[in-house]
Amino acid sequence: MKIPKRPVAAAAAAVLAGALASAVAPGAASAACRPDARALRMTYQPVDHTVADAQYHRARLTLDNRDRRCALGATGWAMYFNAVRQPAAVLAGAAGDTAREQLARQGLAVARADAARSGDFYTLKPAAGFAPVGPGERRVIDFNVELWAVHKSDGPAGWTIAFGGGRPEWLPSKTLLDPADSKQTKAFSGDNRPVETAATRYAQNPSGEQSLTLRQSIVPQPLTATASGGTVAIGGGSEISAAPALRGEAGYLRSALRDVAKGKGRPIALRLDPRLDVDRDGKPDAEGYTLAATASGVRITGTDRAGVLYGIQTLRQLVPVSGYKAAAGGRAGATVAVPRATVADAPLFGYRGLQIDVARHFETKQTIEKFLDLMSFTKLNRLHLGVTNDEGWRLEIPGLPELTGFGSRRALDLAETGALHQGMGSANDLGGGDGIAGKPRDETEANLGRSPAYQGYEPATQNFVGKGTGYYSVEDFQEILRYATARHIEVIPELNFPAHARAAVQSMERRYQRTHDATYRLLDPADTSRHTSVQYYTDNLANPCLASTYAFLTKVVTEVAEMYKGAGAPLNRLNLGGDEPPGPQEGWWSGSPACKGNPATAGKSGEELKELFFTRYNEIAHKVAPATSGWEDITDPTRSYRLPGFTPLPWQNVWGWGREDWAYRFANEGTPVILAHATNLYMDLAYNKDPDEPGYYWAAYVDEKSTFTYQPYNVYANATEDRWGNPITPSPSWTRLTPAGRKNILGIEAQLWAENGKAPEIREYQAFPKLLGVAERAWNRETPAPAAMDAAWRTFSNTLGQVTFPLLSYYRPVGLPCTGVNYRIPPPGAKIAGGTLAANVRDPGLAIEYSTDGARWRPYTGPVAVGASALTRTRAPDGRTSRISPVGVPAWQGTAAYRPGALVSFQGELYRATRAGTGHQPDLAPDYWNLLQ
Numbered sequence: 001m002k003i004p005k006r007p008v009a010a011a012a013a014a015v016l017a018g019a020l021a022s023a024v025a026p027g028a029a030s031a032a033c034r035p036d037a038r039a040l041r042m043t044y045q046p047v048d049h050t051v052a053d054a055q056y057h058r059a060r061l062t063l064d065n066r067d068r069r070c071a072l073g074a075t076g077w078a079m080y081f082n083a084v085r086q087p088a089a090v091l092a093g094a095a096g097d098t099a100r101e102q103l104a105r106q107g108l109a110v111a112r113a114d115a116a117r118s119g120d121f122y123t124l125k126p127a128a129g130f131a132p133v134g135p136g137e138r139r140v141i142d143f144n145v146e147l148w149a150v151h152k153s154d155g156p157a158g159w160t161i162a163f164g165g166g167r168p169e170w171l172p173s174k175t176l177l178d179p180a181d182s183k184q185t186k187a188f189s190g191d192n193r194p195v196e197t198a199a200t201r202y203a204q205n206p207s208g209e210q211s212l213t214l215r216q217s218i219v220p221q222p223l224t225a226t227a228s229g230g231t232v233a234i235g236g237g238s239e240i241s242a243a244p245a246l247r248g249e250a251g252y253l254r255s256a257l258r259d260v261a262k263g264k265g266r267p268i269a270l271r272l273d274p275r276l277d278v279d280r281d282g283k284p285d286a287e288g289y290t291l292a293a294t295a296s297g298v299r300i301t302g303t304d305r306a307g308v309l310y311g312i313q314t315l316r317q318l319v320p321v322s323g324y325k326a327a328a329g330g331r332a333g334a335t336v337a338v339p340r341a342t343v344a345d346a347p348l349f350g351y352r353g354l355q356i357d358v359a360r361h362f363e364t365k366q367t368i369e370k371f372l373d374l375m376s377f378t379k380l381n382r383l384h385l386g387v388t389n390d391e392g393w394r395l396e397i398p399g400l401p402e403l404t405g406f407g408s409r410r411a412l413d414l415a416e417t418g419a420l421h422q423g424m425g426s427a428n429d430l431g432g433g434d435g436i437a438g439k440p441r442d443e444t445e446a447n448l449g450r451s452p453a454y455q456g457y458e459p460a461t462q463n464f465v466g467k468g469t470g471y472y473s474v475e476d477f478q479e480i481l482r483y484a485t486a487r488h489i490e491v492i493p494e495l496n497f498p499a500h501a502r503a504a505v506q507s508m509e510r511r512y513q514r515t516h517d518a519t520y521r522l523l524d525p526a527d528t529s530r531h532t533s534v535q536y537y538t539d540n541l542a543n544p545c546l547a548s549t550y551a552f553l554t555k556v557v558t559e560v561a562e563m564y565k566g567a568g569a570p571l572n573r574l575n576l577g578g579d580e581p582p583g584p585q586e587g588w589w590s591g592s593p594a595c596k597g598n599p600a601t602a603g604k605s606g607e608e609l610k611e612l613f614f615t616r617y618n619e620i621a622h623k624v625a626p627a628t629s630g631w632e633d634i635t636d637p638t639r640s641y642r643l644p645g646f647t648p649l650p651w652q653n654v655w656g657w658g659r660e661d662w663a664y665r666f667a668n669e670g671t672p673v674i675l676a677h678a679t680n681l682y683m684d685l686a687y688n689k690d691p692d693e694p695g696y697y698w699a700a701y702v703d704e705k706s707t708f709t710y711q712p713y714n715v716y717a718n719a720t721e722d723r724w725g726n727p728i729t730p731s732p733s734w735t736r737l738t739p740a741g742r743k744n745i746l747g748i749e750a751q752l753w754a755e756n757g758k759a760p761e762i763r764e765y766q767a768f769p770k771l772l773g774v775a776e777r778a779w780n781r782e783t784p785a786p787a788a789m790d791a792a793w794r795t796f797s798n799t800l801g802q803v804t805f806p807l808l809s810y811y812r813p814v815g816l817p818c819t820g821v822n823y824r825i826p827p828p829g830a831k832i833a834g835g836t837l838a839a840n841v842r843d844p845g846l847a848i849e850y851s852t853d854g855a856r857w858r859p860y861t862g863p864v865a866v867g868a869s870a871l872t873r874t875r876a877p878d879g880r881t882s883r884i885s886p887v888g889v890p891a892w893q894g895t896a897a898y899r900p901g902a903l904v905s906f907q908g909e910l911y912r913a914t915r916a917g918t919g920h921q922p923d924l925a926p927d928y929w930n931l932l933q
Helices: 010-022 094-105 198-204 244-258 305-318 321-328 365-377 474-486 502-515 547-567 606-622 662-669 704-708 760-767 770-779 786-809 906-918 926-931
Strands: 040-052 056-065 077-082 108-112 121-126 138-146 157-163 173-175 224-234 240-242 268-272 289-294 297-302 336-345 351-357 382-386 490-494 573-575 627-631 646-649 673-675 745-752 829-833 836-840 847-851 869-875 885-888
Touching: 040 138, 094 108, 094 138, 198 829, 198 836, 198 885, 224 289, 224 297, 240 244, 244 268, 244 305, 268 305, 289 305, 297 305, 305 336, 305 365, 321 786, 351 365, 351 770, 365 382, 365 474, 365 760, 382 745, 474 490, 474 547, 547 606, 606 627, 662 673, 704 770, 704 786, 745 760, 745 770, 760 770, 770 786, 829 869, 829 885, 836 847, 836 869, 836 885
Parallel strands: 040 173, 240 268, 268 297, 351 382, 351 745, 382 490, 490 573, 573 627, 627 646, 646 673, 673 745
Antiparallel strands: 040 056, 056 138, 077 121, 077 157, 108 121, 224 336, 289 297, 289 336, 829 836, 847 869, 869 885
């Protein structure tokens, strides 16, 4: 799914075209013969994290000139790239001096690329003494980079090269990382987390399949579910009786059933009972339902309309996988047989949320709608949609066309005259109009010749796959709202200020430059304050001392409220954002004449100005929404400052950071809280320490076990080790949640940030199965005690492998023309002893396959003789496979065929050996295939 090209004002387009012609680095004219950019290849590999412990690591850039005619000359070119880790040469101090000297000895220099010197965009240029890279030559460049890089997704992305003053062209790139080399995988001396291998998985995986009850087969698990024996046939033609108030739910059910079977089955009755007491505590249960499937038909009764819909979602899960599979293959039967059973259920929390960031990378309306249907399927009811951030503004605001004409666009525009600069390795995905020539024609070419499976790291994500450009029109957004409302999901827009606001701030600057109207200007042009955000932005703060800042916020929230009104959707909560104000704190507007000259702000500290800003912003938001929320950074349990009608989302509970207990401190004092703990609920964090797992790991590694075992009322039960794998013990000083405080926990919210979410398939891979564990903890009232959690986890993993993954393989979102979910398929665990392979899988029920030559794959049904080494993989019900996992030691290790320290590891060498012996090209991990291209 590519982003449709959006219209841009003709004047802006003309300015952008001129900027792209002039903004690239000047230099001597290139020689008559210059290499084809596509014939160049840049490989990044971190090679040594021990050179400066926890400060910077030594990386290797390998520039391969595959052009057989032309050299890359000594002058006249410049390369551009994005990097989540700063090249050390741009740092101040000794580390930067060392790195600059290191590059100078190689005839190179690196600097920030864009005119603003803000963000993650860099340029690499030849300097005095650079020797041309001849035809067919491979040049190795030592390149120091800050901190560490132990996952391939840490590598630089979006490489281009410009010759002379010409247009930048795509320069194919990839990242390598040898999982067997501790210098590459151990971030620093305190990093004691092992790299995941087949052997570590084998030790951790459950021993085998277990039988599941009906209740255990449903996610999230209901309060009660009892099968009575036999089945009942239903289909799209089943008679559905419902009160007029349930017309929408009846239509949803009819559509869902027609997706799997169009014939007439037994009747289905939908009913409302506002007094429905599912748990029999004498009070009605909001969103509760009962379901009874008997020989005569199905009856669903809900306390409210949402409860009826959740009963329908349970019914959808009772449809056998064979029905979904047949329908996906165009062979739907007349009816499907669901078990005769009774189910009674009601949720633990009223707020069951998912945050999707579409600012860092955009997602289409259809992708968001698919997530909405999956949320409803798993009984989640709040979509927190992050439509603004430094890297993009994604919502049309009538009257402020610059927000989308400029702020929703990314391009290789160094002066940023018509678009934000290229960020996070992406501009306009694989489309044009962003100043980059010769881009990959499709995802296969971007992936260096192999179709991406998106079951882990793919080079395509370094080669411009990623929607840096895009936005929702008013009509798009209202369609999303209507789709969500039909599923009883509230959409909470996040308008993130005053930090993370670069797209808005710079868009309004372009508006001012065009119109000379300061009505909505967000910065003081005379402000000399200095600050740098976590993402290296220096110009992303809205100024709290300007009346125009509040005029802008009023305009935006008013227009957003009108969109909700027009869509017939409730705007019950608006998220103010407020996270990660850039440091240092004393730099917040301290050099702003507008602040110093305003009697209401003169003499105030940065913290006081921040509080003033949120007091005003909260008041503005409350004019359109009865409740507000935002990140914990807005308030602080150590300070007395609070906002009326505001709910914080505490997220920075990283063990050892000092904020472990903030959520409970808020709740105990009487402040409502939505739990958003990064250690367990940040789904964009990598699943584990495997270099091929995409994602960050700054808080922890997060997988579906992290989300399933999360304890909302006792988060410290999860505090067993820090983010580097070192054992920890919860501190006695951490505040414990009181019985009164429990009442202030409104619910939990999972986070799906978008820095690495560059394709819909990656978003699904990051979310599933993690989101299923979130749904379990948000809905299921019977959270297992810590002592019982391991047994509950084993059951849940069986549920995933035997029931849920097969359902998701053929899942059809209601009202959308797509099938299946790209959930993560876990690589197998395996070991070899005495030449015999033993293997297992994290989610029993999934199939395991093995190969001894990389060419022929066989089903694994039990211990089998393979010799010294083998390859293993997991196969999903829909035929997709996991990443390949090697096990054992190749017989030729230690011979001339094995070269320690080479760029390749066991898999790459096995590929070479197999290819040489058979001429066959095995189905190995993309990284090793690409190495040989």
